[in-house]
Amino acid sequence: MGDFFTYFFDHLPDVWSGLGTTLAATVLGSAVALALAFVFGFMARSGSVLVRGVSRVVVEFFRGTSLYVQLFWLYYAFPLLFGYELTPLFCGVVAFGMNYGAYGSEVVRGALNAVPKAQWEAAVALNMTPAQRMRRVILPQAWVQMIPSFTNLLIQLLKCTPLLWLISAADLTTVVQQMRDRTGETTWAYLTLLVMYFVLAYVLTLLMNALERHAKARLGQHTGVRGLLRSRSAQPAEAAGTSAGGSL
Amino acid sequence: MNYNWDWASVGDSLPLLWEGFKTTLLATVLGTLVAAVLGLIVAMAGRAPSRLVTVPVRAVTEFVRSTPLLVQLAGAYAVFNTVEPLTIGITVLGIHYASYLSEVYRAGIDAVPKGQWEACRALSMSPRRTWQAVILPQAVRNVLPALGNYAISMFKETPFLAVITVSEMVAEAREYGATHFVYAETFTLAGLIFLAASYPTSLLMRKLEKRLGH
Numbered sequence: 001m002g003d004f005f006t007y008f009f010d011h012l013p014d015v016w017s018g019l020g021t022t023l024a025a026t027v028l029g030s031a032v033a034l035a036l037a038f039v040f041g042f043m044a045r046s047g048s049v050l051v052r053g054v055s056r057v058v059v060e061f062f063r064g065t066s067l068y069v070q071l072f073w074l075y076y077a078f079p080l081l082f083g084y085e086l087t088p089l090f091c092g093v094v095a096f097g098m099n100y101g102a103y104g105s106e107v108v109r110g111a112l113n114a115v116p117k118a119q120w121e122a123a124v125a126l127n128m129t130p131a132q133r134m135r136r137v138i139l140p141q142a143w144v145q146m147i148p149s150f151t152n153l154l155i156q157l158l159k160c161t162p163l164l165w166l167i168s169a170a171d172l173t174t175v176v177q178q179m180r181d182r183t184g185e186t187t188w189a190y191l192t193l194l195v196m197y198f199v200l201a202y203v204l205t206l207l208m209n210a211l212e213r214h215a216k217a218r219l220g221q222h223t224g225v226r227g228l229l230r231s232r233s234a235q236p237a238e239a240a241g242t243s244a245g246g247s248l
Numbered sequence: 249m250n251y252n253w254d255w256a257s258v259g260d261s262l263p264l265l266w267e268g269f270k271t272t273l274l275a276t277v278l279g280t281l282v283a284a285v286l287g288l289i290v291a292m293a294g295r296a297p298s299r300l301v302t303v304p305v306r307a308v309t310e311f312v313r314s315t316p317l318l319v320q321l322a323g324a325y326a327v328f329n330t331v332e333p334l335t336i337g338i339t340v341l342g343i344h345y346a347s348y349l350s351e352v353y354r355a356g357i358d359a360v361p362k363g364q365w366e367a368c369r370a371l372s373m374s375p376r377r378t379w380q381a382v383i384l385p386q387a388v389r390n391v392l393p394a395l396g397n398y399a400i401s402m403f404k405e406t407p408f409l410a411v412i413t414v415s416e417m418v419a420e421a422r423e424y425g426a427t428h429f430v431y432a433e434t435f436t437l438a439g440l441i442f443l444a445a446s447y448p449t450s451l452l453m454r455k456l457e458k459r460l461g462h
Contacts, residue, residue, distance in 0.1 A: 064443035064450075068407035069418055069435060076425065077432035081251045159316040166411065173319055180326070190323030194315045201314040231310055 004185035008192065011179065018175030022200075025092045025161045025171065030154055032097025033104050040101065041108025055105070062102035067160060071095040075167040088169035092161070100157050104150065111145035112138065144215045151208040155201050172196060205231060257430040258437055264424055265437060268417035275338055275416065276403045282342025283402070284395060287349030292379075294354060313347035318408050320344060325412035337409040345402055349395065356390035357383060393457040400446050400453070417441065 008015070043055035062070070074091040078084070086094075115138050123133035162173040173193060180189030209228045216223055293305045312320075317340070324340050325333060360383050368378040410419035421438040425431035 060447055061443065064404075064447045065439035066404040066407060066418075066442040066446075068405070069421075069439040069442060072418065072422065072431075073435040073439060076422075077435045080429075080432045155314065159314075160318075162316045162318040165318075173316075173322075177322070186323075186326045190319065190326065193319050194311070194323070197315045197319065198311055 004179065004183045004188040004192070007179055007183050014175050014178075015172070018170060018172040019196075021089065021164065021170055022158075022161050022172040025089060025096065025164060025169075026154075026158045026204075028093045029096030029157055029161075030100065032093060033100035033153070033157065034150075036097060036101025037104025037108050040105035041112065044105060044109045045112060059102045059105050062098045067095060067099045068163065070099060071163055071167065088164060088167045091167060092164045092169060096157050096160060100153050103153055107146050107149040107153070108142075111142040111149075114145055115141045140215070140218055144212065144219060144221075147208060147212040147215060151205060151212075154204055154208065158201055158204060159197070202231075251432065254430050254433055257424075257428055258433050260428075261421070261424040261430075261434050261437065264420045265417050265434070265441065268415055268420035269441060271334070271409075271414060272403070272406045272416040275334065275341060275406045275409060275414070276399065278338045279341035279345065279402055279406075280395075280399045282338060283345035283349050283398070286342060286346035288353050290346060290350035291353035291357060294350065295357070309347040309350055312344060317341070317344050317405060318411060321408055321412050333412045333414050334409070337406075337412055337414050341402060341406070341409075345398055348398055349391075352391050352394045352398070353387065356387040356394075359390050360386045389460060393453055393460060396453040396456065397450070400450055403446055403449075404442060 040055045040059055043051050044059075046052050046055075071091060074086060074095055075088065078086060078091075119137055119141065120133070123137045128136070161171055164171040165173040165177065168174075176189055176193040176196075180186055183189070206228065209230065213223050213228060290305060290309060294302055294309075296302055296305075320343075321337065321340050324336050328336060364382055364386065365378070368382050373381070406416050407418035409416050410422070413419075415423075418435075418438050421434035422431075425434040
């Protein structure tokens with residue numbers, strides 16, 4: 001055990017750079033996912049059948065074809081088809097963003113549907129423009145509903161980032177595996193790696209809890225400090241849309 | 249885009265992908281079984297009266313579901329290097345998803361009305377009979393759609409097994425793609441097969457969800 005940790009602490013800069021790649025993929029990937037989630041979530045509520053149809057097809061396509069295949073497709077097949085090579089990190093960000101954006105769009109749709117109809121009617125009665133209605137009445141309420149599901153998706157996205165190792169981006173997993181190869185300390189290397197991911201996931205959960213508390217406070221629902229420390233609820237990405245309606 | 253799509257290699261690689269797909273399905277079915285059984289055990293252990301049981305159980309499930317499946321697989325493969333890869337794959341998939349499913353079961357059990365427990369007590373049923381005849385049949389009904397959704401999730405994560413040398417569908421696609429340099433064809437095909445298998449199943453789950461009145 002000593003060997004591994006000596007090596008680990010001697011090569012901390014490598015760890016930081018791996019951690020940086022992992023975090024970059026997570027943050028950029030979820031930024032893309034968030035943007036796509038809103039675009040496709042709003043499209044799914046459009047009055048036009050065509051717009052709704054496009055959103056449905058795109059969402060089902062990215063949910064259905066497996067993230068792993070999408071990532072490999074971008075990394076291996078895309079350069080062959082278009083003669084343009086993408087960097088591994090870029091492939092990761094695009095694949096994670098599209099995949100989790102598709103799941104997230106269901107969350108957005110579900111949360112918008114869950115805002116009571118009277119709220120929409122009241123905003124109309126007050127003569128608000130559609131933009132005002134969305135920004136000042138509907139979204140603040142829907143946003144609170146979305147956060148717990150987004151927390152789940154964010155952690156799932158983080159847990160997918162080791163895929164970068166397979167397309168040779170030097171992420172955290174790659175770096176620690178190299179250390180394992182140098183020291184031969186298999187058990188300690190993997191345990192350390194798992195603990196690091198666990199801590200990352202926990203920190204992200206805490207940040208999202210704080211965000212939820214802030215969003216609730218804006219609606220005048222003040223929650224205790226205890227809620228900040230709770231862990232997230234388990235929920236499959238598949239069921240992301242239905243959850244905002246409040247089942248299970 | 250002036251790429252010559254090689255239809256011959258699409259047809260050529262199909263039997264190989266089909267072989268891989270069988271492994272994918274096998275891993276999904278067995279993995280789901282392990283997860284369903286283990287998840288229930290964990291959920292029941294989480295309701296034990298002693299905190300000596302519940303606290304460690306919760307800590308372990310929390311750890312397992314917060315860490316990446318890929319790292320768990322690679323780690324298990326490196327540590328238990330004498331065990332057959334497919335066995336490791338199914339076990340790790342099962343354990344990983346059991347940590348999700350235990351939460352689902354917990355919610356399903358919590359959703360059984362308290363009156364049902366009290367009625368069992370009033371009828372002086374043994375704990376075993378209470379679970380078997382009254383609580384579980386109702387809880388499983390609550391849980392079924394979520395179980396199906398997790399099975400679909402797992403199905404789409406089976407390509408991770410390629411990391412530990414299991415030749416499932418995507419590994420076959422990659423292998424064929426590498427030897428003939430036709431990645432575009434084989435990966436597209438693999439993706440479409442995933443879509444063709446998972447989309448109808450998820451529609452089915454939605455139907456089931458509606459029918460069970462969720």
